Amino acid sequence: MRALAADPGVGPIASARDLVKTYGKGEAVVRALDGVSVDLEAGELTAIMGPSGSGKSTLMHCMAGLDSPTAGSVVVAGEEVSSMSERRLTRLRRDRLGFVFQAFNLIPTLTAEENITLPLDIARRRLDRDWFDTVVDAVGLRDRLDHRPGELSGGQQQRVACARALISRPAVVFADEPTGNLDSRSSAEVLGFLRGSVDELGQAIVMVTHDPTAASYAHRVLFLADGRLVGELEDPTSESVLDALRELSPAHAQPARPGRHADDVVQGAVAR
């Protein structure tokens, strides 16, 4: 196994401490995060679950430097994110983080290959052909590299997006409902790839999902409710995830509606 990110064994690759995020003021204030602390390890796939509005996307956005917490701290790959200037944040996102969102967000006029290498082109970094080949073979897209997104299935498009997230060897990949728009077969392909990139390439991935089957691909599931961490499950199965969801919140045992905020930020995440 080859580690992608910072030195292995030097503690978590990303951590949040006592994160608080409020939106609005006075009577209308929303406490989206209410004191959340988490550690993400290299070589671990972490799933985040919880009812709609529980703060999942907000937590991801704060950890990825896409949104700034009201209080608390975030450290990614040894760097304190919460106090960074906008300029350094942009560089951190570009060089050290990968993003996968529900709505693939590929550039329609570019081929699969051009979409995958786009982050390197933007950063004016040289393509490591060996790494490109490793990632392309891992997502199984070798024979689709010349296709444009419109000529690919949803699952294939999301695998292109996954390859794009991995191409710059990020410290952490943030995936907000990566299978939210996919049927069960395509979901299984994408999740298999995400889990494989963790087990075989040492990637750290954090993934928001409403789907217990998707969560069962993770090493660990964190449960959020009302902006707080309310539970955690190691080595989950779909059954144990469903049981935990029922126990934590009987009213929310059914998957909630998919998220909305991811689309608003992906443009910035990819294009910057």
Ligand SMILES: Nc1ncnc2c1ncn2[C@@H]1O[C@H](COP(=O)(O)OP(=O)(O)OP(=O)(O)O)[C@@H](O)[C@H]1O
């Ligand atoms: N930009 C914003 N302005 C005001 N309130 C916001 C903003 N973003 C999120 N919120 C609020 O913060 C809370 C948490 O939102 P968040 O998007 O993190 O939830 P979520 O768990 O991702 O939900 P979903 O499963 O629907 O995607 C919600 O009450 C939401 O309305």
Ligand SMILES: [Mg+2]
């Ligand atoms: Mg969300």
